[in-house]
Amino acid sequence: xxxxxxxxxxxxxxxxxxxxxxxxxxxxxxxxxxxxxxxxxxxxxxxxxxxxxxxxxxxxxxxxxxxxxxxxxxxxxxxxxxxxxxxxxxxxxxxxxxxxxxxxxxxxxxxxxxxxxxxxxxxxxxxxxxxxxxxxxxxxxxxxxxxxxxxxxxxxxxxxxxxxxxxxxxxxxxxxxxxxxxxxxxxxxxxxxxxxxxxxxxxxxxxxxxxxxxxxxxxxxxxxxxxxxxxxxxxxxxxxxxxxxxxxxxxxxxxxxxxxxxxxxxxxxxxxxxxxxxxxx
Numbered sequence: 001x002x003x004x005x006x007x008x009x010x011x012x013x014x015x016x017x018x019x020x021x022x023x024x025x026x027x028x029x030x031x032x033x034x035x036x037x038x039x040x041x042x043x044x045x046x047x048x049x050x051x052x053x054x055x056x057x058x059x060x061x062x063x064x065x066x067x068x069x070x071x072x073x074x075x076x077x078x079x080x081x082x083x084x085x086x087x088x089x090x091x092x093x094x095x096x097x098x099x100x101x102x103x104x105x106x107x108x109x110x111x112x113x114x115x116x117x118x119x120x121x122x123x124x125x126x127x128x129x130x131x132x133x134x135x136x137x138x139x140x141x142x143x144x145x146x147x148x149x150x151x152x153x154x155x156x157x158x159x160x161x162x163x164x165x166x167x168x169x170x171x172x173x174x175x176x177x178x179x180x181x182x183x184x185x186x187x188x189x190x191x192x193x194x195x196x197x198x199x200x201x202x203x204x205x206x207x208x209x210x211x212x213x214x215x216x217x218x219x220x221x222x223x224x225x226x227x228x229x230x231x232x233x234x235x236x237x238x239x240x241x242x243x244x245x246x247x248x249x250x251x252x253x254x255x256x257x258x259x260x261x262x263x264x265x266x267x268x269x270x271x272x273x274x275x276x277x278x279x280x281x
Contacts, residue, residue, distance in 0.1 A: 027079040029094070035120035036113065036158075039103055043113060045121070046075050046094045047128070048086035057129035060136070060279045061091040062173065063117055067141030067252070070110050070190065072101040077140065080256035084267050089281030090274070091130045093121065097146065107142075107181075107190060107198055111156045114146035115167035123165045134279050137169035138270070140254065141222065142187075144177025145200070151209040152200040171279055172211040173270045175254045176219055180226045201226065204233040210240040212273040214266045216249030244269060 029046035030053075036043040050059065062085060064078035075094040082092035097113035098105040118137060125132035139147035149156070151172045157163060181187045181199040188195050196202050211234065215227045227243055234241035246253055246262060256263040274280035 027076075027083050029079065029082070033124075035095075036116050038098065038113075041103070043096045043098070043117075044075075045096070045117060046079070046082070048079075048082040048092040048094075049129070050086050050089050050091070053091070053129055055127060055129050057091075058131040059089065059091050059129055060134035060274065060281070061093060061121060061125075061128070061130040062136040062138050062274070062279075063093045063095055063121055063147075063169070065095055065097060065114055065117075065137070065139035065143035065146040067139065067143040067175075068099060068101075070107040070142045070145075070187070071099055073099060073143065077143075077255065078138070080263060081138075081267055081270075084264075085271060085280075088271050091128060093117075107145075107187065108156060108194070110142070110146050111149045111153065111198065112158050114150050115156065116158050116161060118150050118169055119161055119165050119167040122167075123162070133170065135169050136171040136173060136274060136279050138173035138175070139177065140175035141251065142178055144174040145179065145181070145187075145198075147172055148174055148177050148179060148200045148211075149198065151211070152203050153198070154203070156197075169209055171209050171274060171277055173273065174211065174213045175266065176215050176222050176251055177213065177227070178222055179230045184223075185226045186222050201230045201233060204230070204237050204239070206237045206239065208234065208237070208239045210273075210277055212242045212244065212270060214244045214246065214254055214269070216246045216251065216253045218248045219251045221251035242273065 030049045034042040066073040066077040078094040085092040095117040122132045137147040180201045231241045231243045
């Protein structure tokens with residue numbers, strides 16, 4: 001109870017502080033780096049650095065994954081979130097990954113690339129000015145699914161990579177995430193006989209990263225029931241999982257261009273959550 005009260009206080013303070021700020025001056029990344037080459041194409045990480053960033057820093061970081069049903073989407077979706085968190089002192093990264101539209105791939109390639117991105121960031125922490133032990137993953141919708149799988153699912157890794165470097169983040173920040181890939185959730189038809197293999201809610205066990213979820217109660221794409229059930233399973237297993245409901249909001253409510261107030265509120269709560277876990281300055 002004390003921990004929840006402290007988290008509530010941190011959220012209130014962070015929201016008040018961020019509400020006083022003007023919108024970030026630029027959503028353009030400070031630099032982009034290739035983390036993986038597949039099918040003749042380079043997959044990149046768009047990196048947002050704090051104003052006073054130095055290579056010798058040891059800052060916390062977060063890697064975001066965009067939504068789009070594993071079919072489309074762009075890293076630009078999380079540029080506003082990345083810039084805002086960079087202004088708060090983190091190194092924030094928006095990752096490119098393969099989709100059906102860009103590379104003709106299935107959701108399992110998305111999962112593989114998500115794990116590759118976390119692994120690459122950890123392996124290159126020194127040149128990125130981050131602490132390899134303080135890396136979070138975040139994302140929205142199908143990107144929320146990619147982020148969740150990096151923390152929840154075992155295996156599904158790129159077999160060519162160094163498995164001694166962990167692909168698992170320390171915390172998860174999820175925006176209306178796909179969390180059940182069976183008929184009760186989203187994506188069953190895209191996964192066929194492998195629905196359960198990619199379904200985070202069916203792989204909950206003790207020792208998973210602390211998680212915060214932002215979800216609209218009127219979401220008809222990813223039912224609110226899915227994340228409530230995930231939270232219940234996480235808590236039953238002894239894991240921390242905070243669920244922040246947005247009343248009467250539908251899918252994608254958190255996007256900067258759609259609802260600035262929801263964007264600012266959810267980003268400030270994410271910042272407070274990460275701070276409470278030592279993953280934000």
